[in-house]
Amino acid sequence: MATVVRDADEAVADIQDGSIVLIGGFGPAGQPVELIDALIRSGVKELTVVSNNAGNGRVGLAALLANGQVRKIICSFPRQADSYVFDELYRAGKVELELVPQGNLAERMRAAGAGIGAFFSPTGVGTPLAEGKEGRTIGGRDYVLEYPIKGDLALIKAFRADTLGNLVYRKTARNFGPVMAAAAQVTAVQVSEIVDPGDIDPEAVVTPGIFVDRLVKIAGVSPLAARGAAR
Amino acid sequence: MITQPAFDASRPLGRDDLARLVAADIPAGSYVNLGIGLPTRVADFLDSSSGVILHSENGMLGMGPRAYGNEIDPDLINAGKLPVTETPGAAYFHAADSFAMMRGGHLDVCVLGAFQVSFDGDLANWHTGAADAVPAVGGAMDLAMGAKHVFVLMTLFNKDAAPKLVPKCTYPLTAVGCVSRVYTDHGVFLVTDHGVVARQTYGMREDDLAERLQLRFVTA
Numbered sequence: 001m002a003t004v005v006r007d008a009d010e011a012v013a014d015i016q017d018g019s020i021v022l023i024g025g026f027g028p029a030g031q032p033v034e035l036i037d038a039l040i041r042s043g044v045k046e047l048t049v050v051s052n053n054a055g056n057g058r059v060g061l062a063a064l065l066a067n068g069q070v071r072k073i074i075c076s077f078p079r080q081a082d083s084y085v086f087d088e089l090y091r092a093g094k095v096e097l098e099l100v101p102q103g104n105l106a107e108r109m110r111a112a113g114a115g116i117g118a119f120f121s122p123t124g125v126g127t128p129l130a131e132g133k134e135g136r137t138i139g140g141r142d143y144v145l146e147y148p149i150k151g152d153l154a155l156i157k158a159f160r161a162d163t164l165g166n167l168v169y170r171k172t173a174r175n176f177g178p179v180m181a182a183a184a185q186v187t188a189v190q191v192s193e194i195v196d197p198g199d200i201d202p203e204a205v206v207t208p209g210i211f212v213d214r215l216v217k218i219a220g221v222s223p224l225a226a227r228g229a230a231r
Numbered sequence: 232m233i234t235q236p237a238f239d240a241s242r243p244l245g246r247d248d249l250a251r252l253v254a255a256d257i258p259a260g261s262y263v264n265l266g267i268g269l270p271t272r273v274a275d276f277l278d279s280s281s282g283v284i285l286h287s288e289n290g291m292l293g294m295g296p297r298a299y300g301n302e303i304d305p306d307l308i309n310a311g312k313l314p315v316t317e318t319p320g321a322a323y324f325h326a327a328d329s330f331a332m333m334r335g336g337h338l339d340v341c342v343l344g345a346f347q348v349s350f351d352g353d354l355a356n357w358h359t360g361a362a363d364a365v366p367a368v369g370g371a372m373d374l375a376m377g378a379k380h381v382f383v384l385m386t387l388f389n390k391d392a393a394p395k396l397v398p399k400c401t402y403p404l405t406a407v408g409c410v411s412r413v414y415t416d417h418g419v420f421l422v423t424d425h426g427v428v429a430r431q432t433y434g435m436r437e438d439d440l441a442e443r444l445q446l447r448f449v450t451a
Binding site for chain 2: 030110125
């Protein structure tokens with residue numbers, strides 16, 4: 001059952017050192033910056049972070065990395081124009097990287113959320129990223145065995161929630177949110193607004209509340225984002 | 232069907248000419264993913280009447296042109312993380328669905344950049360293999376393996392004048408045997424089961440090109 005918590009700190013309060021944390025976002029879009037800031041304040045260490053990218057600029061995920069709280073990152077695309085925090089830590093050997101093709105990354109989390117033990121993917125066959133992995137030919141096509149990625153905690157950003165945890169996202173900020181929400185033991189979601197049950201059209205719910213544990217309203221959504229969502 | 236644009240075959244193609252050529256080769260009504268960089272430019276030359284629908288790996292079909300000024304919405308970006316717009320009939324979806332569209336063979340065409348393409352259609356476009364490089368793969372492997380047709384858009388020679396269409400890729404592979412066409416400044420090449428066909432050359436004669444690439448072209 002989803003609980004509306006007071007603030008971002010309460011949403012991540014019981015995080016343990018060494019946890020696997022799934023963090024939503026594709027670049028800055030959908031990145032739950034305020035929840036990540038709470039993770040930084042918690043002082044938790046030795047995290048394994050699963051996210052598509054490895055942080056932009058010096059905020060959010062980049063700030064968590066810069067603070068030395070991440071032991072390992074599992075992602076598809078760490079290198080970006082403004083990923084200098086990660087780049088420096090990686091080159092200095094201070095953070096471990098597991099590079100996963102983006103579709104396999106999404107599907108490994110989807111599998112975790114769906115109770116699938118492992119799956120055969122055609123992505124990566126014949127490339128360095130499939131080295132050492134079990135392969136199989138099915139129907140004349142080659143596949144590699146991929147295992148689920150399950151999180152202890154997922155931090156995601158949605159646009160609107162009802163108090164039962166049903167979620168609606170905005171545009172391309174949806175990205176990994178729905179997949180991560182189902183793949184973690186505990187899912188904390190920051191939203192721009194929380195409404196009463198019934199105020200979201202059940203046909204329009206993207207992530208059903210059963211996948212959500214903690215909701216926190218973060219004020220200060222950009223006026224432009226609010227305008228877009230009101231359409 | 233769009234008429235093939237005519238280009239002066241005595242000169243290499245410029246970047247915009249290349250993008251225009253690829254755009255003209257995309258069948259009407261296709262679902263298409265354009266890679267980051269030069270391939271993105273193909274969108275500028277797609278005829279709005281062609282009904283081509285652009286897929287963006289970060290969870291969108293019906294992607295429109297770049298957004299500027301007060302059109303910019305931080306929640307609406309493309310795979311290169313630049314602000315874009317949506318077209319009427321656009322749809323948003325999560326990452327697992329987005330890659331199901333690739334892996335499941337639903338995308339008709341993807342256009343990608345490349346470091347190297349082999350004569351067998353192997354693609355290398357994600358990692359130079361340099362020891363100090365920070366590797367990043369993103370959706371390249373899923374796209375290359377999953378789209379029905381993989382078009383590569385690149386210069387034929389690198390900065391050191393070495394060919395990028397090669398007998399065997401020396402850079403780490405993105406996917407095996409996936410490329411069907413290679414669009415370059417010096418020629419358009421079709422990768423077929425019995426060899427590479429030079430559909431057209433630009434600024435170089437076919438036999439000179441064959442010698443430079445150490446490739447025996449086959450006829451279609």
